[in-house]
Amino acid sequence: MPKGYVAINVERCKGCGFCVEFCPTHVLAMSSAFNSKGYHPPHVVNPEKCTGCDLCGMYCPDFAIYGWKAPESKNGAKSDAAR
Amino acid sequence: MTSQARDPAELGPRPEAEVPAESCDYQPENPVEQFLRTDRMPHIWCPGCGIGTTVNSFARALLEAKLDLDRVAVVSGIGCTGRVAGYVRLDSFHTTHGRAIPFATGLKLANPNLTVVVYSGDGDLFAIGGNHIIHAARRNLDLKVICVNNFVYGMTGGQLAPTTPVGALTTTTPYGCYEPAFNLPALMDAAGAVYVARWTSFHVRQLTRAMVDIFRKKGFCFIEVLTPCPSLFQRKNRMGEGLDAMKYYKEKSKVRHGAPTSEVGLTIDGDIIVGKFVDRERPEFLDLLRSQLAAQLGDRYVEVEHLVCS
Amino acid sequence: MPHADPRGVLTGVHFMDGDHAACEGALAAGARFAAGYPITPSTEIVERFAARIPTVGGVFIQMEDELAASIAIAGAVWAGAKAFTVTSGPGFSLMMEHIGFAVMTETPCVFMNVQRGGPSTGLPTLPAQADMMQARWGSHGDYEIIALSPNSPQECFDLAVRAFNLAEEFRVPVMLMMDEVVGHMTEKVVIPPAEQIEIYPRRHTRLPPGQYKPYAPGPDLVPEMAHAGEGYRFHVTGLTHDERGYPSMNAAAQDRLVKRLKAKITRAADRLACYEEEGTEDADVVVISYGITSRVAQRAVEMARARGVRVGRLRLITVWPFPTRQIRALARRVKALVVPELNLGQIVLEVERAAAGQAETISVPHAGGSVHAPEQILDAIMEVAK
């Protein structure tokens, strides 16, 4: 189970690459696909490494990505990230 | 909760899912979202422009400082940075070029219960508005000033700014800038600001912390944030994309809290001294005004908190 | 209409100059914030405000320049205050951008200009009426403002109150166009009890946040206001904007906004028209004047009557919007309109436009520095009466 998650609003992205560069655990990579404005958004390549630290969210100048920490897991135990 | 991130219509041609959805049924909203006029997104800032990044820190600092958001007002001048006022979902004023500070002065004096944030560009605050900012600092009026410094006039297409480093190309210094630039922290220190810091848009956490600091501090507070302007400053000077500027900030920045502000001037390729340079106490303008009038007028002094008319 | 807050009203019979009376008018009208930058011959207004306001409850701040003063008042207004600034000549020139800002953002506020000779530093201590067109057209773009011209200290008081009331009613900057002589002349000023002074209240919205649209006009084309800090989270911009207050930069939005800003004043022009008329019913010649010049004109009219000329006089109290319809009606009845003013011919252009060839229009210019000699005006009257 990953400690955190990241969501991308592809259409807001302008492809600057800040999130990819500064994600401490290299969860993201630039995608080769285009959004409707012609920018390459990032995509998640290593989901299991995401800590939900939200650095990507803090860097994104277009408010197009953010991360969050996993909540308590379904069986009631806390995930690593939420400890 | 945002649905945008998962809206299949928004995924466009991308095949991959953004979120490992099956393993996460909890998805909070992007913390910045509640601070944005989402009906105005996407914003006008260029790809890789650093202004938006500073807004993330601003949003998180507002959350962390637990301010009553109904009582936070943002005042901007004119420029790319000046557009911040139009994008934040707060009482917000997009004034005239250079005059955010005096507008904010009237706003604050008429309602001291407001937290008044001035968010504007280096040209706006220090060229056309230079007179106002030094006087507001001198008075020590309780304003929180966030100055986005991209070394150039962005909105008008890349002209010389009072911060343009010697040697840099701009559209109005086509043979290179020969004017000495302002050292903004030194200027603000000398003028009397009680809090002076410099960060870059690479330093998102430190910038957030500094913003929390100034939301909690009374008096004239000033944060300079260096940001990439890939479209103009960097393009002209062959400095690459926004990301290259961010990496450059990462590489060249040296944190020196308490550094004498006279030593933090910037050059085109030198070290970037960042940190909190000034954090001191001085009597605040309204406190001075009130104590003077109360001392002189005694019972005849009528102190009114909010000058609201009926 | 509600009445004035008695704390600001210095009820009684006073001898004071026009500058001081204008300040008392502002206080009576509820102004609790002023920002200024000293300049002769207007400084006495802010000096008095600085002395008076701490005992009334409010703030005066001397700003670093007139650009600052003229937008600090806008900030105060959006926080809820009634606010004004005061200046003369060069300072008025510096304020122009913020007259436009107040027009565009519909910020109710008052600009007092005690006119002195220009251009440039000109005649700091001597009178002129040469900023009349600047008051109307000085900021860039198309717009409409309201300007009032007092001719006595009493009227400085009365029109200062009216200036604030009109600013609130129309959400527009209102100019109180004084001159050095009126500003510095001392006369009896009667300040009525607060309950006899009517105050136009702030047009504050009753809608809750969420339903409120900051620039949705009412039936009279004027939108309602909210103040910062009340939870409305509204946006104000000098850019062309839509009803939400959001920038909307296209020809259609521009057309809608700029035409409304103009129409909210021009539609009310008849109601705004304010002038004093005497002896015009059977006149061949009418002298049209305003401010201090009207007092000299009155003397000239008396002299002309003594010489058997049928001459009337009309004194403009509201100068902008110009009472075009009323002057046109007058022009149909008379042979000539004589327009003395302390400038080289400004309002006479409006008179000429309004008269539209129905009556001869004669300018009696004066470069400023003193007032006309009555004979100068008399000569003009006698010339056309021949």
Ligand SMILES: Cc1ncc(C[n+]2csc(CCOP(=O)(O)OP(=O)(O)O)c2C)c(N)n1
């Ligand atoms: C009185 C006036 N002069 C000039 C301008 C044109 N103008 C708009 S923004 C700007 C410069 C903005 O530079 P800066 O404050 O550094 O902001 P940036 O766009 O770089 O964020 C200028 C000169 C104006 N709007 N108003």
Ligand code: SF4
């Ligand atoms: S939340 Fe942190 S770990 Fe996860 S993608 Fe974003 S930056 Fe990387």
Ligand code: SF4
């Ligand atoms: S930081 Fe934002 S805009 Fe830049 S690539 Fe990542 S998601 Fe796109």
Ligand code: SF4
């Ligand atoms: S011109 Fe420069 S400062 Fe302006 S939005 Fe583009 S990158 Fe940002």
